[in-house]
Amino acid sequence: MNFPSERILRIAICVIAAIGVGVATYIFIADSTAGSPTCLVGGGGCETVAKSSYSHIAGINIAIFGIIGWILILATVFFANDAARLGGFLVALGGFGFSIYLTYLEIWKIEAICQWCVGSAVLMTILFGLNAARLVGYAGTDGDRAEADDDGSGGSAALNEPETAT
Amino acid sequence: MSSKKDREKRREERIAAETKVSSSDRRTKLLQMAAGFAFLVVAAVVVVIVVSSASSGSSGDTNLEEVATVNRFIGNTPQKGLVLGDPKAKVARYAAWK
Numbered sequence: 001m002n003f004p005s006e007r008i009l010r011i012a013i014c015v016i017a018a019i020g021v022g023v024a025t026y027i028f029i030a031d032s033t034a035g036s037p038t039c040l041v042g043g044g045g046c047e048t049v050a051k052s053s054y055s056h057i058a059g060i061n062i063a064i065f066g067i068i069g070w071i072l073i074l075a076t077v078f079f080a081n082d083a084a085r086l087g088g089f090l091v092a093l094g095g096f097g098f099s100i101y102l103t104y105l106e107i108w109k110i111e112a113i114c115q116w117c118v119g120s121a122v123l124m125t126i127l128f129g130l131n132a133a134r135l136v137g138y139a140g141t142d143g144d145r146a147e148a149d150d151d152g153s154g155g156s157a158a159l160n161e162p163e164t165a166t
Numbered sequence: 167m168s169s170k171k172d173r174e175k176r177r178e179e180r181i182a183a184e185t186k187v188s189s190s191d192r193r194t195k196l197l198q199m200a201a202g203f204a205f206l207v208v209a210a211v212v213v214v215i216v217v218s219s220a221s222s223g224s225s226g227d228t229n230l231e232e233v234a235t236v237n238r239f240i241g242n243t244p245q246k247g248l249v250l251g252d253p254k255a256k257v258a259r260y261a262a263w264k
Contacts, residue, residue: 082196089200097207104215135200140193 003137010077013088013130017074020123024066027116031061037116048112054105062102066120069095073127085139089131096128 003009027050030037036050049055055062069091076088099121106113243250 082192086196086200090203093200093204093207097211100211101214104218109218132200136197139196139200140189 001137003133006080006134006138009130009134009137010080013127013134014074014077016123016127016130017070017077020070020120020127021067021074023116023120023123024063024070027120028061028063028067031055031063037114039115041115043113043115045106045112046114046116049106049110049114049117052110052112054102054110065098066095069098073131076131081142082139085131085135089135092124092128092131095124099124 004012027037031050036047039046057065072091073088073095076084076091078084102117103121106117240250244252
């Protein structure tokens, strides 16, 4: 199975994580100052969700957890080793699971949809896929080796190629 | 001379093979670990949602408006299942409190 080069995956993860940081930061700032984020296409879902008891965990705004998660994922982009690949995957996995739970709460408990939360969940889902592709495609390869695959040939499970000893 | 070259070549091949095996092992372990964590997260999400649904179902709405009225009418009446009072009683009593 062919994967995009790790460099492309890292750039995509970086861009999406940066957008995610922006979304989570906006939700936090809007919640702290204006009371709730503004729903761009109308409806009062954002306000309902922001004012529900589910918007805080142990008194901490849930957007704070989001910001921390996005920043952690962003940090893994700057390293091309197995620890970063696994770390990015695990944080994205946790974020993805948490997004599913929050979506469940919105639909079944709060009975209101916050567009910013849905946007954040979609971004996290994409990020989970990208991190999974990065891990499956490049786990076990050295950083230098993975970078060497960035010559446009398209990365694959690099282990299938013969190693050359120097 | 040629035997030295052969030895070096075999050594390089052995190192390359060992590197490949080591890297393959590392990859397998990482993927197994990732799969394990993915399973745990899926299980955790399912459990949280199920528990959350169950707890809301059992507690119900605590802001019922007619609780006091109902208690006043039938609060002291013994209950068996869905039947209030003595199930063998010959006289049935109906109350309308609306």
